[in-house]
Amino acid sequence: MRVLAIGLQLLALSGMAQEYGEYEVKAAYLYNFARFAKWPTSVFAEDSSLLVLCIVGKNPFGDALDALAGKAVDTHAIRIQHMTGLPGVAALRGCHLLFISRSEQGRLPQLLATLEGLPVLSVSDIDSFAQVGGMIGLVERDRRIHFDINLAVVQRSGIRLSSQLLKLARVFDE
Amino acid sequence: MSRPWSWAPWLLALQGMFFGVSAVAMDLTALSVEELMQVEVVSAARQSQAWSDSAAAVFVITADDLRRTGVTQVAEALRLAPGVDVARIDSSRWAISIRGFNGRFANKLLVMIDGRSVYTPVFSGVYWELQDLPINDIARIEVIRGPGGSLWGANAVNGVINIITKSASETQGALVSVTAGNEERAIVDARYGGKLGESARYRIYGRSARREGFVDPQGQSSSDDWTMQRGGFRLDWQPSARDDVVVLGDHYSGDMNQNMVVPMLEPPYNEHRLDPVTARGNSLQARWVRNYAPTGQFSLQTYYQNQEHSDLQQDVSLETFDLDFQHSFGLSSDQQVVWGLNYRHYQDHYAPVALSMVDPTEATTSLFSIFGQDQIDFAAARLRLTLGLRLERNDYTGWEWQPSARLLWMPTAQQRLWGSISRAVRTPSRVEEGRTTFFTLPPLPAFGGLPAVVTGLGSNAFAAEKLTAYEIGYRNWLHESLSLDVTAFYNDYDDLLSATDGAPYLVTEPAPHWVLPRYFNNGLNAANRGFEMAADWRPHPDWRLQLAYSHLWMSHPQRAWAPADQVSLLSSWQINDTLELDAWLRYSSSLLVQTISTLGTVTVDPTWGLTLRLGWRPRPDLELALVGANLLSDHQLEFVQEAYTYPVEVERSLYGQLKWSF
Numbered sequence: 001m002r003v004l005a006i007g008l009q010l011l012a013l014s015g016m017a018q019e020y021g022e023y024e025v026k027a028a029y030l031y032n033f034a035r036f037a038k039w040p041t042s043v044f045a046e047d048s049s050l051l052v053l054c055i056v057g058k059n060p061f062g063d064a065l066d067a068l069a070g071k072a073v074d075t076h077a078i079r080i081q082h083m084t085g086l087p088g089v090a091a092l093r094g095c096h097l098l099f100i101s102r103s104e105q106g107r108l109p110q111l112l113a114t115l116e117g118l119p120v121l122s123v124s125d126i127d128s129f130a131q132v133g134g135m136i137g138l139v140e141r142d143r144r145i146h147f148d149i150n151l152a153v154v155q156r157s158g159i160r161l162s163s164q165l166l167k168l169a170r171v172f173d174e
Numbered sequence: 175m176s177r178p179w180s181w182a183p184w185l186l187a188l189q190g191m192f193f194g195v196s197a198v199a200m201d202l203t204a205l206s207v208e209e210l211m212q213v214e215v216v217s218a219a220r221q222s223q224a225w226s227d228s229a230a231a232v233f234v235i236t237a238d239d240l241r242r243t244g245v246t247q248v249a250e251a252l253r254l255a256p257g258v259d260v261a262r263i264d265s266s267r268w269a270i271s272i273r274g275f276n277g278r279f280a281n282k283l284l285v286m287i288d289g290r291s292v293y294t295p296v297f298s299g300v301y302w303e304l305q306d307l308p309i310n311d312i313a314r315i316e317v318i319r320g321p322g323g324s325l326w327g328a329n330a331v332n333g334v335i336n337i338i339t340k341s342a343s344e345t346q347g348a349l350v351s352v353t354a355g356n357e358e359r360a361i362v363d364a365r366y367g368g369k370l371g372e373s374a375r376y377r378i379y380g381r382s383a384r385r386e387g388f389v390d391p392q393g394q395s396s397s398d399d400w401t402m403q404r405g406g407f408r409l410d411w412q413p414s415a416r417d418d419v420v421v422l423g424d425h426y427s428g429d430m431n432q433n434m435v436v437p438m439l440e441p442p443y444n445e446h447r448l449d450p451v452t453a454r455g456n457s458l459q460a461r462w463v464r465n466y467a468p469t470g471q472f473s474l475q476t477y478y479q480n481q482e483h484s485d486l487q488q489d490v491s492l493e494t495f496d497l498d499f500q501h502s503f504g505l506s507s508d509q510q511v512v513w514g515l516n517y518r519h520y521q522d523h524y525a526p527v528a529l530s531m532v533d534p535t536e537a538t539t540s541l542f543s544i545f546g547q548d549q550i551d552f553a554a555a556r557l558r559l560t561l562g563l564r565l566e567r568n569d570y571t572g573w574e575w576q577p578s579a580r581l582l583w584m585p586t587a588q589q590r591l592w593g594s595i596s597r598a599v600r601t602p603s604r605v606e607e608g609r610t611t612f613f614t615l616p617p618l619p620a621f622g623g624l625p626a627v628v629t630g631l632g633s634n635a636f637a638a639e640k641l642t643a644y645e646i647g648y649r650n651w652l653h654e655s656l657s658l659d660v661t662a663f664y665n666d667y668d669d670l671l672s673a674t675d676g677a678p679y680l681v682t683e684p685a686p687h688w689v690l691p692r693y694f695n696n697g698l699n700a701a702n703r704g705f706e707m708a709a710d711w712r713p714h715p716d717w718r719l720q721l722a723y724s725h726l727w728m729s730h731p732q733r734a735w736a737p738a739d740q741v742s743l744l745s746s747w748q749i750n751d752t753l754e755l756d757a758w759l760r761y762s763s764s765l766l767v768q769t770i771s772t773l774g775t776v777t778v779d780p781t782w783g784l785t786l787r788l789g790w791r792p793r794p795d796l797e798l799a800l801v802g803a804n805l806l807s808d809h810q811l812e813f814v815q816e817a818y819t820y821p822v823e824v825e826r827s828l829y830g831q832l833k834w835s836f
Contacts, residue, residue: 020202025213028202032210058715063236067203070343070375077346084751144211168207 027064036162051076057101100124229580229592231319244787244801256706256722261813264822272333274734282331323576323598324562342375355829374411400430433820437614455481469504489525513546626688655712672697716748754789771819
């Protein structure tokens with residue numbers, strides 16, 4: 001649901017011509033990725049199961065993710081979960097969507113190895129994320145956020161991404 | 175005896191119009207992927223939020239700040255913001271202003287909750303004790319220092335405070351919160367949020383608060399305990415992808431005990447009384463926003479509210495109806511325009527009380543205004559000029575104009591430099607025209623041994639108070655973990671309220687006494703200048719420090735009633751995944767309050783305040799906290815009411831909080 005602007009926005013009119021915070025936009029992307037992804041049916045026990053968005057590493061979103069916490073994708077309400085340390089397979093299985101913060105760059109190889117084959121949609125803005133084996137990489141070009149998709153990795157996980165999403169992305173096939 | 179009259183409890187301002195509904199922000203999650211790919215972003219280094227590009231002195235208190243300070247009332251949270259002067263008069267009364275001219279009846283600060291004005295024309299100010307919202311339901315508090323008249327209308331002279339509650343979608347499920355302690359005796363909040371079909375969410379809530387009274391300077395109980403009950407709902411409905419509808423309603427009921435020293439014609443000529451105050455009110459508000467184009471939006475808002483307030487100074491009932499329209503659109507890729515219309519209607523009834531009477535007892539008044547603002551980007555969007563003007567017609571002084579010009583320079587992604595010149599007015603109200611207020615002086619030789627009743631008399635010649643403000647500010651996101659915001663201002667006030675003495679005359683009923691009439695006029699000019707600083711530093715990912723410092727020079731400190739220096743330092747430390755330790759230190763230098771009482775001018779000594787909070791979240795759905803507030807003294811004086819003065823000191827407060835969501 002759109003925020004009804006009251007108060008300060010009048011001082012800094014922020015229509016579409018206006019710039020937004022990098023992570024406000026990235027949070028909105030996460031929401032859209034969840035909407036355009038189809039997880040294997042086994043992932044959700046029932047219609048009312050939560051869709052869990054995990055963040056590993058330092059949270060760069062500020063309160064931008066709070067806006068997602070009240071939303072739902074189909075029948076699944078979104079829940080935000082912050083993870084600390086290097087999560088194992090069991091913990092990651094509890095996630096549907098995983099955002100890997102830039103703070104985890106050093107541990108990225110281990111993380112991606114753990115994630116291999118799991119039905120967890122991995123997203124990150126670490127450089128070349130999709131090229132090195134992540135699923136969706138967020139990249140900034142010309143002050144706008146675009147995204148790369150590593151289709152082979154996505155397909156191995158059993159997750160299906162809508163063609164609408166694929167046609168807007170820069171797609172890598174390993 | 176003809177020096178300027180120093181306070182104005184009976185002077186009300188005709189309510190400011192306000193414009194809380196902006197036309198322009200957008201929730202990015204409502205955009206399609208294609209649209210998202212067109213959105214320009216700014217680097218995270220400067221924690222981008224709409225306000226960071228405003229050419230105004232802005233401070234935002236977030237929901238997390240509210241939690242970490244452990245406050246149980248909105249008024250107390252405002253101490254975090256630079257330039258805001260928060261002083262507690264007693265358990266249930268606050269004096270809150272920005273950049274001076276504070277008082278129980280501070281009349282130059284506009285306050286809105288979700289775009290509904292709670293600045294009351296009953297006394298030209300805000301009954302802070304009645305704005306006792308559930309803290310958990312507040313999304314943020316926006317504090318704008320400096321004039322906001324061109325956008326929000328009259329009475330946004332020294333600043334504007336916007337209290338924004340969470341949307342219903344952010345408050346789904348059930349939440350129960352209980353606070354109990356020696357001063358915060360029992361505060362219970364309960365709320366439930368659910369869905370209505372696919373496109374609407376709602377929440378209902380209730381709050382009951384019982385608070386203990388404080389003590390007088392000798393440490394004796396001042397018996398000023400009070401209770402507030404509140405309940406309400408919010409509905410957020412998105413009937414289509416481009417429409418948003420919000421409906422809000424609430425009811426409150428408060429019973430306060432407030433100490434007053436009441437004048438009498440017989441010895442000892444004044445009497446200490448505990449005034450049982452009752453206040454009741456309801457509001458119903460609806461807002462519809464249509465996003466008809468990426469840069470185009472209409473909004474239509476209406477609200478109705480009624481309030482009844484009964485104490486020794488006032489016994490009044492007031493109904494307010496407000497209708498507000500706004501339209502914003504991109505004139506070109508470099509220009510964003512917003513304009514709007516507002517109409518407000520007041521109907522009041524004053525019953526005579528011991529300390530004042532209003533003539534006539536009933537009246538209907540209205541306000542109409544139109545405003546426009548153009549925001550122009552140039553020099554490759556590094557410079558932004560914002561020109562605004564509001565014309566407002568009120569029933570007392572006719573048309574008032576409130577222009578503003580603001581320039582913002584964005585030399586780098588991390589820096590903002592801005593300056594502004596703006597004009598704002600505080601409009602008088604019916605009570606300033608027709609209220610008579612009484613105070614007694616004990617017999618003096620000059621009165622031939624008879625008591626004298628000082629009688630404040632309103633006048634229909636009273637004009638609006640005016641401010642021209644010059645501000646300059648600088649923001650720098652020095653580093654991902656450190657930001658700095660500095661503002662300096664010069665406030666030039668004209669036609670402030672003052673009074674001149676009329677010829678005394680003798681009255682024999684009900685007992686022989688002199689009447690000393692004082693006629694209100696616009697005889698005072700004043701100037702305040704100062705600077706404010708806010709710093710936000712995260713030395714470690716788990717540790718955050720927020721510092722606010724402000725300094726104020728006052729041309730008439732005996733009139734402005736504000737401390738010269740104020741400091742607030744909040745340290746929020748995340749010990750581990752479940753434990754938080756927060757410390758909040760505050761300092762306020764001494765101040766003067768010129769009272770209409772036998773106490774004369776009261777000097778309030780410097781105050782130090784310390785709040786400590788230990789929070790524990792053993793499970794995601796459960797939060798426990800122990801809070802100690804005002805820890806540095808058993809009790810201390812922060813302020814005194816400017817009339818009928820009875821000093822009350824704020825006590826140390828210890829309480830526990832439990833929050834459970836399910």
